[in-house]
Amino acid sequence: MAKGVNKVILLGNVGKDPEMRATQGGTVVANFTLATADRQKDQTGNWVDKTEWHNLIAFGRTAEIVRDYVKKGSQLYIEGKIQTRSWDDKESGQKKYRTEIIVNDMSLLGGRAGGEGGGQYSGGRSSGGYSQGGGNYGNTTSFDQRTPQNDFANEGITDDDIPF
């Protein structure tokens, strides 16, 4: 089979500084949110602004770029795909779902990124460049990967969920 298309294009602003993690296998993972502003008519026919929030996740080289250049407020263009993970919530016993956009391509736009100057990066196909070995960035960056195997424990993510 394999004749599907699952493509997402987003342009919006980052809600918070990305959260950096790593898998057991050492793959860098970045989680962040993106707000896309929409304008639509309400029942009375008035135009109202509506913000949709998206959960984004990046892996490997793309995640490293997110770590280095993306921050709260950054304006981003994103290409990715939709993925819904599910797991059994330990507390309630209920099945839980979380829909995320896996980032494949990215362009940092000229938005007022939080701080000091803002990097400029446009991701390519990240062709073959995923650094899966994990690196020595542990103590030079802001995230703690001492126990990466537990990072997603509460929502059941494992290395099996890494899409490559």
Place this chain on the structure above:
Amino acid sequence: MAKGVNKVILLGNVGKDPEMRATQGGTVVANFTLATADRQKDQTGNWVDKTEWHNLIAFGRTAEIVRDYVKKGSQLYIEGKIQTRSWDDKESGQKKYRTEIIVNDMSLLGGRAGGEGGGQYSGGRSSGGYSQGGGNYGNTTSFDQRTPQNDFANEGITDDDIPF
């Protein structure tokens, strides 16, 4: 403001015959699922097929076309946007989320649509054509809209959620 983009492009096959409903206001609503097949490498480097399921929702004129032409197995091209609704689950008291693709454009492809011949339709921008008045299709179609106001009660949808 309002410089966001929230766009989804899907190409896949419909999982079940669409479920038809209507809002209190009489807007026709179609819910269905779409499977997009993907091929990705697993940890051992082998190519494995993976199917992603998407929840789709169409309104008004688009929903009527879904009702008339889309069935289990239909191969569809879809353009839409991502929307995540949330509500408080009455049983568990937990906050629940459901991410859906709101269908804006649609093309029926030549896939093996369930049955007798298959309609052919390519949705345009549905330009101004949403029939919000509800119609007299109640007893000529397969869905029961006697109590449309209750259709989404279990997941908290109201006319406020209709995006136009």
Place this chain on the structure above:
Amino acid sequence: MAKGVNKVILLGNVGKDPEMRATQGGTVVANFTLATADRQKDQTGNWVDKTEWHNLIAFGRTAEIVRDYVKKGSQLYIEGKIQTRSWDDKESGQKKYRTEIIVNDMSLLGGRAGGEGGGQYSGGRSSGGYSQGGGNYGNTTSFDQRTPQNDFANEGITDDDIPF
């Protein structure tokens, strides 16, 4: 039939201030160019930058927004479709082709647009809003529409080419 898709997504910078014209029927028309930067490998395996130039054309309400907010240097996100027009070149007698992107949606990004402050606009579906009657903007804007019927004479465009 009608099951086609013809969609273009561009993100880049405007090359020159837009040229404004009008058709005989009074529809405002904006022509401008957009540069999209690409990075690709050359034969020796080095990454080289390459700029692709696109001819964009907007009509009606969208053209008015281009006129009012877009200038040389503006960073734009564009959605549109590809259209190739052909005509017989009067001088050489040869068939000539010109491929253009018809702009359907547009978002002005935070790029350093030429001048004084820069407007912010994100085009919607231009839903039903094309002002086809022509207006009294003749002497309040920078373009001269006294003889609109001649504007495209050299490349054979007529009102028939306006896609709506």
Place this chain on the structure above:
Amino acid sequence: MAKGVNKVILLGNVGKDPEMRATQGGTVVANFTLATADRQKDQTGNWVDKTEWHNLIAFGRTAEIVRDYVKKGSQLYIEGKIQTRSWDDKESGQKKYRTEIIVNDMSLLGGRAGGEGGGQYSGGRSSGGYSQGGGNYGNTTSFDQRTPQNDFANEGITDDDIPF
């Protein structure tokens, strides 16, 4: 730099059997046309069908798949980018332009492909897989690559135009 996006999505039918060629360097090249059907309003407000023809070009592994599975009538989903080449026409001395869609991704749909059964293929990112060495397909396929270096001579294409 390098924050551009140049993306094309097409869904339509192939106009003729693809023409296969090869560059001096041995890269397989496929040229074909794709028709996308559109429905738009004419001046009198009637809906008229309009077909837009696109020139497509595929390289390497993607071209081989085109050669093996695509034929006149095939229904295709395409992702690619726009590229305009220019050269000086030797006869008239005029500058000539040709806009093409470079195919990056492709899905064969269930349309009535010319003949005997139709292959099924969905191109991935063709990640790193372009076979640039040329192969021994010379006498097993329908195209003659004895003098590949001359194939594009009349429109000035060289290996420099191959985008990788």
Place this chain on the structure above:
DNA sequence: TTTT
């Protein structure tokens, strides 16, 4: 002809 743009942009970084």
Place this chain on the structure above:
DNA sequence: TTTT
């Protein structure tokens, strides 16, 4: 939680 972003942005204008």
